[in-house]
Amino acid sequence: MKHAIKLTAAAFAFAAALMAPSALAQKAQPGEADFRALYKELIEINTTASVGSCTAAAEAMKARLVAAGYPASDLHMIVPPNNPREGNLIAVLPGADTSLKAILLLAHIDVVEANRADWVRDPFKLTEEDGTFYARGAEDDKAQAAIFTDQMVRFKRDGYKPKRTIKLALTCGEEGGFPLNGVSYILEHNRDLIKAAFALNEGAAGQIDSRTGKYVYNGVQAGEKIYQDFELEVTNPGGHSSRPVADNAIYRLADALRKVEGYKFPVEHNTATLGYFARMADLNADKAQAADMRAFAKNPVESDVAERLSKDTTLNATLRTTCVATQLSGGHAPNALPQRATANINCRIFPGHGAAEIQKQLETAVGDPAVKFTMKGLSGPPFPPPPLTPDILGPIEKVSQQLFPGIPVIPQMATGATDGSFLNAAGIPTYGVSGIFEDDERTNAHGLNESVPVKSLLEGREFLYRLTRLYAGGK
Amino acid sequence: MQSTHLLAASLCVLAGACATQPDTAAQSAAARAGEPEFRALYKELLEINTTLSVGSCTRAAEAMKAHLVTAGYPQSDLHIIADPKRPQDGNLVAVLPGTDASLKPIMLLAHIDVVEANRADWVRDPFKLTEEGGYFYARGAADDKAMAAIFTDSMVRFKRDGYAPRRGLKLVLTCGEESPNTFNGVKYLIANHRELIDAAFALNEGGGGRLDGKTGKYLFNGIQAGEKLYQDFTLEITNPGGHSSRPAPDNAIYRLSAALEKVSKMDFPIEFNDATRGYFAAMGAITGGAEGADMKAAPEGDPAVIARLRQNPGNNSILHTTCVATQLSGGHAPNALPQRAAANVNCRIFPGHAPEEIRKQIETAIGDPGVKVSFQAEPENPGPPPKLTPDIMKPIEQLTESMFPGVPVVPAMAAGGTDGRFLTPAGIPTYGVSGIFTDGETTFAHGLNERLPIKGLMEGREFLHRLTQAYAGGK
Numbered sequence: 001m002k003h004a005i006k007l008t009a010a011a012f013a014f015a016a017a018l019m020a021p022s023a024l025a026q027k028a029q030p031g032e033a034d035f036r037a038l039y040k041e042l043i044e045i046n047t048t049a050s051v052g053s054c055t056a057a058a059e060a061m062k063a064r065l066v067a068a069g070y071p072a073s074d075l076h077m078i079v080p081p082n083n084p085r086e087g088n089l090i091a092v093l094p095g096a097d098t099s100l101k102a103i104l105l106l107a108h109i110d111v112v113e114a115n116r117a118d119w120v121r122d123p124f125k126l127t128e129e130d131g132t133f134y135a136r137g138a139e140d141d142k143a144q145a146a147i148f149t150d151q152m153v154r155f156k157r158d159g160y161k162p163k164r165t166i167k168l169a170l171t172c173g174e175e176g177g178f179p180l181n182g183v184s185y186i187l188e189h190n191r192d193l194i195k196a197a198f199a200l201n202e203g204a205a206g207q208i209d210s211r212t213g214k215y216v217y218n219g220v221q222a223g224e225k226i227y228q229d230f231e232l233e234v235t236n237p238g239g240h241s242s243r244p245v246a247d248n249a250i251y252r253l254a255d256a257l258r259k260v261e262g263y264k265f266p267v268e269h270n271t272a273t274l275g276y277f278a279r280m281a282d283l284n285a286d287k288a289q290a291a292d293m294r295a296f297a298k299n300p301v302e303s304d305v306a307e308r309l310s311k312d313t314t315l316n317a318t319l320r321t322t323c324v325a326t327q328l329s330g331g332h333a334p335n336a337l338p339q340r341a342t343a344n345i346n347c348r349i350f351p352g353h354g355a356a357e358i359q360k361q362l363e364t365a366v367g368d369p370a371v372k373f374t375m376k377g378l379s380g381p382p383f384p385p386p387p388l389t390p391d392i393l394g395p396i397e398k399v400s401q402q403l404f405p406g407i408p409v410i411p412q413m414a415t416g417a418t419d420g421s422f423l424n425a426a427g428i429p430t431y432g433v434s435g436i437f438e439d440d441e442r443t444n445a446h447g448l449n450e451s452v453p454v455k456s457l458l459e460g461r462e463f464l465y466r467l468t469r470l471y472a473g474g475k
Numbered sequence: 476m477q478s479t480h481l482l483a484a485s486l487c488v489l490a491g492a493c494a495t496q497p498d499t500a501a502q503s504a505a506a507r508a509g510e511p512e513f514r515a516l517y518k519e520l521l522e523i524n525t526t527l528s529v530g531s532c533t534r535a536a537e538a539m540k541a542h543l544v545t546a547g548y549p550q551s552d553l554h555i556i557a558d559p560k561r562p563q564d565g566n567l568v569a570v571l572p573g574t575d576a577s578l579k580p581i582m583l584l585a586h587i588d589v590v591e592a593n594r595a596d597w598v599r600d601p602f603k604l605t606e607e608g609g610y611f612y613a614r615g616a617a618d619d620k621a622m623a624a625i626f627t628d629s630m631v632r633f634k635r636d637g638y639a640p641r642r643g644l645k646l647v648l649t650c651g652e653e654s655p656n657t658f659n660g661v662k663y664l665i666a667n668h669r670e671l672i673d674a675a676f677a678l679n680e681g682g683g684g685r686l687d688g689k690t691g692k693y694l695f696n697g698i699q700a701g702e703k704l705y706q707d708f709t710l711e712i713t714n715p716g717g718h719s720s721r722p723a724p725d726n727a728i729y730r731l732s733a734a735l736e737k738v739s740k741m742d743f744p745i746e747f748n749d750a751t752r753g754y755f756a757a758m759g760a761i762t763g764g765a766e767g768a769d770m771k772a773a774p775e776g777d778p779a780v781i782a783r784l785r786q787n788p789g790n791n792s793i794l795h796t797t798c799v800a801t802q803l804s805g806g807h808a809p810n811a812l813p814q815r816a817a818a819n820v821n822c823r824i825f826p827g828h829a830p831e832e833i834r835k836q837i838e839t840a841i842g843d844p845g846v847k848v849s850f851q852a853e854p855e856n857p858g859p860p861p862k863l864t865p866d867i868m869k870p871i872e873q874l875t876e877s878m879f880p881g882v883p884v885v886p887a888m889a890a891g892g893t894d895g896r897f898l899t900p901a902g903i904p905t906y907g908v909s910g911i912f913t914d915g916e917t918t919f920a921h922g923l924n925e926r927l928p929i930k931g932l933m934e935g936r937e938f939l940h941r942l943t944q945a946y947a948g949g950k
Contacts, residue, residue, distance in 0.1 A: 112808050118815075176810055225720070229809045241821040242703070243788040244799035250818065251739040251800065254732035261729040317721045324722035325729060326813055328805030334707045334819045334851065338801055343728065344809045346719040376809070414720075446811040447716040 029462050031154060038064060038153075039146040039457075040126045043135045047110045049177025055079055055087030057109045058170055061149045065091050068153040078190055080180055086172040088182040090193050093155055095165035096474055101197035102165035103471050104428065105152075107145035108174030108182065108202070108419060111137040112446045120449050132442075132451045139452040140445035141202045144434055145170050147461045151468055163473035169194050174419050176229075176377070183419040187426050196428050198392065200464070200471075203418045203432020206404070206456070208439040216283055217410045218400045220393070221432025223272055223385025223424075225321070226349040227417030229376040230359060231342055232256055232366075238339035245337065250330050253341040256371045257325050260345060263365035265321040265358075267310075268350045269300035272385055272413040273318050279410055314440075318413065321358060323347040344376070351385070351413070383421070385413065386429030395470040396433055403435065403463055435463025499877050506937040509632060513936060516542060516631075517624040518604040521613040525588045525650070527657060532650030533557055533565030535587045539627045539648055543569050546631040554671065558663055564588075564650040566660040568671055571633055573643035574949055579675035580643030581946050582903060583630070583939075584894060585623035586652030586660065586680070589615040590921045598924055610926040617927045618920035619680045622909055623648055625936045629943055640947035645674055652894055656852070661894040665901045674903050676867065678939070681893040681907025684879070684931070688914035695761060695885040696875045698868075699907025700750040701860020702889040702896055703796075704824040707851035708837060709817060710734055716807075716814035723812065728805050731816040734841040735800050738820055741840045743796035745781055746825050747774050749863040751793050753886030760883065793888055796833060798822040819851060826888065830854035855896060860888065861904030870945040871908060878910070878938060910938025 041060055046052035055077075062075050070091060079087040095102065114123035114136035121127045123136035137143075152168050154160075171182030186194055204219035234256070236249040278297040284290035289312070292305045296319075300306075310316040323345050330341030347358055359373050388411050397409050412432075420430035437456045444450055519538055524530035533555070540553050548569060557565035567587075573580060592601035592614035599605045601614035615621075630646045632638075649660030664672050681699035686692060712734070714727040747755075752774045759771030769780045770790070785791040798820050805816030824833055830850060838848045861867075863886055872884050895905035911931045919925045 112811060115807065175808065177808065227810070239788075241799055241801050242797070242823050243792045244797050245788050248739065248799065250803050251735060253803075254735040254739075254800075257729060257732040258736065261726070261732070313721045313723050322720070322722050324719050324726060324812065325732075326719050326806045326809050326811060328728050328731070328803050328813070328816055330803030331801045331819065334801055334821055335705070336801060337799065338803070341803055344806065346809055348720045444715070444717060446718050446808065448814060 029458065031150070032458065034153070035146065035150045035461060038150055039142070042109065042142050042146050042149075043126045043137055044124055046124050047137070047172070048113045049110065049175070050113055052110070053085040053087075054110050054172030054178070054182070055085055058087045058089035058172075061109075061145075061170055062089050062091070064149060064153055065156070068156040070152075070156055076190070076193055078182075078186055078193075080185055083178070083180050086178050086180050086182065088172055088186060089168070089170040090186070090190070091152055091168040092193075093152060093162060093166040095162045095472065097163040100164045102167050102195065103468065104167045104169060104194055104196035104199035104423075105148040105468065106169045106171065106183070106199045106201045106419060106423070106430070107148050108141045108172065109145050109170045110172045110175050110178060111140070111142065112175050113177065114450075118448055123450070128454060131454050133454055133457060134449055134451045136450055138450050139436070139438065139443050140450065141174070143436060143452055143457055143460065144202050144464070147457075147464050150461065151465045154465070160469070161474045162469070164197070164471065166468065166472050167194060167196060171419065181419070181422065183422045187422060191426075194428075198386070199420070199423050199428050199430040200468070201418055201420050201423075201430050201432050202434065203414050203420060204412060205434050206407070206437030208437045208453075208456075210439045210441045213439075215404055215407050215437050217280075217408050218396075218404060218435060218437075219410055219412050219432075220388070220396055221412050221414045221418075221420070222388045223351065224414035224417055224420060225351065226353075226355070226421065228347045228349055228355040228358065230323075230345045230347065230362065231374040231376055232345060233340065233342045233372045233374065234370055235340050236338060239337045241335045241337050249338040249341040252368065252370060253330065253343055256366045256368055257343055259366045260323060260325060260362060263323075263362070264310075265323070265350070265361070267300070267302045267306045267319050268321075268352075269296075269319075270351060270385075270413070272411060274300060276318065276410065276412055279408070283408070317348065321347060321350045321353060323358070323362060348417070383425045386420075386424055386431060388431075392429075392431060395467055399463055399466045399470060400435070402466070403459060404437075433464075433467070434460050435467070436460030502941060503878070503937060506940040507933065509628070510933065512631075513624065513628045516628055517611075517620070517932075520587070520620050520624050520627075521604045521615055522602055524602050525615070526591045527588065527651075527654045528591055530588070531563040532588050532660075533563050536565045536567035536648055536650075539587075539623075540567055540569070542627060542631050543634070546634040548630075548634055554668075556664065556668060558658065561658060564658060564660065566650055566664060567646070567648040568664070568668070569630055569646040571630060571640065571644040573640050573947065575641040578642045579673065580645050581943065582645045582647055582672060582674035582677035582898075583626040583943065584647045584649070584661070584677045584679045584898070584905065585626050586619045586650065586894065587623050587648045588650045588653050588660075589618070589620070590653050592925075596923055601925070606929065609929055611929055611932065612924060612926045614925055616925050617911075617913070617918045618925065619652070621911060621927055621932055621935065622680055622939070625939050628936065629940045632940070638944070639949050640944070641949040642675070642947040644943065644947055645672060647672055647677075649894065659894070659897065661897045665897060669901070672903070676861070677895070677898055677903050677905040678943070679893055679895055679898075679905050679907050680909065681889055681895060682887070683907075683909045684882070684912030685915050686912045688916060693879055693882045693912055695757060695883050696871070696879060696910065696912075697885050697887050697907075698863070698871060699887050699889050699893070699895070700863045701748060701826045701899070702893065703792075703826065704828075704830065704855060704896065705892065706822045706824055706830045706833065706854055708798075708820045708822060708834060709847075709849050709851045710738075710820060710837075710841070711815065711817040711847045711849070712843075712845050713815050714813060716812045719810050719812050727813040727816040730843060730845060731805060731818060734843055734846045735818055737840045737842065738798060738800060738837060741798060741837070743798075743825070743836075745776065745794050746827075748826060748860050748888065750860055750886040750888040753863060754793065754888065757883050757885035761885075792823065796822060796825045796828060798833070798837065826858075826860040856900050858900030861895075861899050861906060867906060870942055874938060874942050874945060875910070878934065908939075908942070909935050910942070911935030
């Protein structure tokens, strides 16, 4: 996911969360070996924008569906003609009741870059170590891509006849490295293929307390902040580095970045975040912070309370728009004064604001007209959060109680963008849910040594399998 | 002042009344004898390709050796030396023994390798000597085959003329000056043949006369004594990174930005040495006016004077060590917190300071142990600049006055980059001097269409021939 985040904090420990012995811990689920092989195969196909190929990964998943018995007419490789490495796969399992709209299972198969030299283990080999899977994409988002593909295989093999049509969409370009975004490409060129009543997607997970290992809550994402990158650029005539001059592109950019670092966007709220603060307060072992959360839920304004909550990076991301420098480049030779220096500022915009407005605020904070701001990529229109109706929430709570008895389900607004932003804007309400419980401090998606607990992955597989069947009905 | 002198010199020539010059005229004529042979040798040397990519210094060294053999040097005084691992990168050492064994010899040093030149980019074939409009065009026409040819030609003539110097003379033609990161002939000779090349001091490239490109007026005869030391430093900070949707206070890019801000404010102490004192005195006189007065007063260290001089980046660069950020990189994806941010800081170190001392100063200025400051490449062994003693300066001044009356001799400290940086610390003080006058802008050494004024080349030939004899003594 392009952003991530389950709203969590290390301090949270669900007082009543017991050991949460998952209901399936006792017996191995059917086809686990096949699932592990599929997951490994998908992980080990490099799908980074630099050297990888989503098309290769999509073809590999398609081959598994063909082997399971899907007819060619229900399998669609969608490869943009000018971007042959950016292939997407759509698979359809037709429902018995054609009056019902389909359910869409969405996962992206591209991954963030990973530099072998920086990782402890090869990021493109699946390593199982001490109950943990390590690899780039182990969590984000090949876990869900593998789980969804595996269940499509099982549905077909088991002769399952859903009432609702089930569609699987494995897409490329979610992480932003590739030129195209698969979901928006499909919406533009093959919209009918992914039309659905609603979609299940990445964007939420179960939360494990990092100290105790206890399950805290099962998150459901409904709505998210808007993702927007800005490029900051300073240019300069340059010259020979043996004769430095006062005006230097790198120093000017560094100064601008310090201003961005120091700038804080105002505190905001909406009903989703207020609900989050109110419910999460009950799970917070840090009594002082819990009190602050309750206080903010009652009176959501700039205050010492909000200030204290902002110290927690997760809560801070729920309280306001955030912008952070993520990339840097400058200069062309070690012995020449830089002619150009640039930085990428990644913003997660609180719902209700446009990117242009945020750019203005950053420009004012930097206060140097020599620093040029450019909006990067598409900036979609803001959209309202998808409604968390009982039809949606009910099955999630039911399966969650089956597998994780006593663990509450908590709705969330994600602090970054998933492909749900495109689908929601296109009228397909999209919910993030996985049933995969993680310790955020260890998963480190997008970062070094990305990992997922093996147990959690298998639980997520069971959770999503049951959930899809519950939504789709039939036998 | 120098214009008066030049005027007087012209009058002297015009009137044919240079009563004090007959001795000089005879010397001049003798030193210029054999010009056709010199032109042939220069052409031969230029047309042997000695680029690192496809050329051979060994061939050029063999060709020059053949001239010396023909002139009568015994094989025992001629040494072709190549690193066995690099047979095409040979050097030549030729010895003309002195009559006074108590005196150490003089080294005549020139490199015979040249910078790459792409025929397609040049107007003329870079490996054919073209004479056009008073210029010789070819790769190496100036850098450094002019001096290599002049020194070899002198050695040939000394032998032919039966010249018996008091001090021995050692011609050292080397390879790899332009590619020190691959290998360097002088370093190889110091490491493996220190005795063979031992000398009291060395004459080398790096100096030269400067003329006004518009008026043709000779401005000064530059003598290089010492050079700033080139050193790149890598500033690097790492961080666990993570999702950019949840910015953490500790950010590699911001910390690097803060470090660069500190580096930008670093101000190394003002220093002087023989070369820069002489440079400011002489250039102050040439420059005149308020700036000239400031230059002359510089070594007294009045802060107001220094502050004014530092407005000019050229003056600033010879007043002290300078460091400047030249390259920048950081982050691995727009949507991930940076795991690494790095900058290159390029320093030109005032002679007498070790790179490690500068590295520590940068570290202290940054004051953040998270920012690692390291050498980008293994530092060279710095040493104090060679002393500009009267024994060295007097012959240069007398000969300059004789050949270019009224043109001052100006000591200079180069920004770095000749083999003097290896020889001087190895105990052989190395001075850059050539007597070849150019405008400093249209020679295009290292660049396209390298060229040298023929008049300047012939004057340099006379100058160096006479200077060598003046240093060596004998008859």
